[in-house]
Amino acid sequence: MTAPVKAVFFDRDGTLIHEKPGTYLSDPAKVRPYKSVGPALALLKKAGYKFFIVSNQSGIGRGYFTEKEVNAVHERMLKLLKPAVIEEIVFCPHAPDEKCNCRKPAPALGLKLIKKYHINPALSYMVGDKKADVEFGRAIGFTPVLVTTANGKNHLKKYPDMRPAKAASNLLNAARFILKHAERNHAA
Ligand SMILES: [Mg+2]
Ligand SMILES: [Zn+2]
Numbered sequence: 001m002t003a004p005v006k007a008v009f010f011d012r013d014g015t016l017i018h019e020k021p022g023t024y025l026s027d028p029a030k031v032r033p034y035k036s037v038g039p040a041l042a043l044l045k046k047a048g049y050k051f052f053i054v055s056n057q058s059g060i061g062r063g064y065f066t067e068k069e070v071n072a073v074h075e076r077m078l079k080l081l082k083p084a085v086i087e088e089i090v091f092c093p094h095a096p097d098e099k100c101n102c103r104k105p106a107p108a109l110g111l112k113l114i115k116k117y118h119i120n121p122a123l124s125y126m127v128g129d130k131k132a133d134v135e136f137g138r139a140i141g142f143t144p145v146l147v148t149t150a151n152g153k154n155h156l157k158k159y160p161d162m163r164p165a166k167a168a169s170n171l172l173n174a175a176r177f178i179l180k181h182a183e184r185n186h187a188a
Contacts, residue, residue, distance in 0.1 A: 003048075004118075004120040004123060005050060005117055005118050005119045005120060006048060006049055006050070006119070006120060006123035006124050006182075007049060007050045007051070007052055007113075007117065007119045007124045007125075008044055008049045008050075008051055008052075008124065008125045008126075008127060008178065009052045009053070009054050009110060009113070009124070009125070009126045009127070009137070009142065010051065010052070010053050010054070010126075010127050010128070011053070011054065011055060011104075011126075011127065011128030011129060011130065011133045012053050012055040012077075012089075012091075013025060013055065013129075013150065014128075014129035014130070014147075014149055014150025014151055014152070015034075015127060015128050015129050015133070015147055015149065015150070015171070016033060016034065016037055016053070016077070016081070016171070017031055017032055017033050017034065017037075017077060018032040018033075018034065018150075019129075019150045019151075021150055021151050021154075024059040024062075024064050024065065025073060026059065026064065026065035026069045026070070026073065027073075028072045028073050028075065028076035029076075031073055031076045031077050031080060033077070033080050033081060034149065034170065034171055035170075036170045036171045036172035036173075037081065037084075037171055038081075038084070039172050039175075040170075040171040040172045040174065040175035041081070041084035041175075042084070043172075043175045043176070043179065044175050044178065044179075045084065045085075047178075047179055047182070049124075049125075049178075050087050050117065050119075051084065051085065051086045051087060052086065052087055052088050052089070052090070052113055052117075053086055053088075053089040053090070053091075054090055054091070054104065054109050054110055054113070054126075054136070055089065055090070055091040055092070056091065056092050056103050056104050056132070057070050057091045057092065057093055058092070058093075058094060058095045058096060058103070060093035060094075061093055061094040061095030061098055062095050067093060070091065070093075074089050087117065088113065088116075088117075090109045090112070090113060091109075092104065092106075092109060104128075104130075104132040104133060104135075104136040105131075105132045105133075105134075105135035105136040105139055106136070106139075107136060107139040107140045110126075110136060110139070110140035110142075111140060114140060121140055121141030121142050122141065122186070123182070123186050124141075124142045124143070125137070125142055125143050125144075125145055125178050125181075126140070126142040126143070126144050126145065127145045127146075127147060127171070127174050127178075128144075128145075128146065128147070129146065129147050129148070129149055129150045129151045129152035129155070130151050130152070130155055131155045131158075131159045131162050133146070134146055134162050134163075134164045135162070137164075143165045143178075143181065144164045144165055145164055145165055145166050145167075145168060145174045145177060145178065146162070146164035146166070146167045146168070147167075147168050147169075147170060147171060147174050148167055148168065148169055148170075149169075149170060149171075152167070165177075165181065166181070
């Protein structure tokens with residue numbers, strides 16, 4: 001029997017890489033991972049997690065940049081995140097008013113990854129800086145973790161009903177929480 005696949009899904013902007021809230025990133029030269037990303041991913045990798053990124057990129061639907069530019073940003077980001085490996089990046093290109101079914105917190109993109117990679121949601125985590133990330137995580141059966149970087153602090157205050165499993169000050173603290181939480185809840 002093969003071991004169940006456990007995953008951490010990450011939001012991109014404001015979670016893995018710096019974001020100026022209210023702005024849209026389309027220039028690969030401006031990609032800046034948070035300092036704690038390297039150690040966080042190393043810890044989680046050691047514990048056997050696979051990594052994915054689920055991102056809302058409404059800047060495409062709003063006409064601010066193209067899918068090609070997003071892919072260039074991702075290429076740069078993957079280079080900067082090495083030696084960590086991201087298995088796959090999925091994103092919603094639609095503007096909110098397009099009423100698609102793939103914009104977080106809608107679960108479609110997450111469910112697709114779960115199916116494709118045979119991920120066990122009960123062993124997996126979603127990390128992001130917005131209410132939509134927390135709700136998305138919960139909707140796909142993952143344990144949701146909020147990072148209070150970028151929009152996180154504000155959303156934590158603004159949406160008291162959001163209730164992430166943890167609000168962590170940065171990605172490394174989120175990773176430490178995940179390890180502790182998994183030990184407490186999923187120990188064999
Ligand atoms: Mg974000
Ligand atoms: Zn969409």
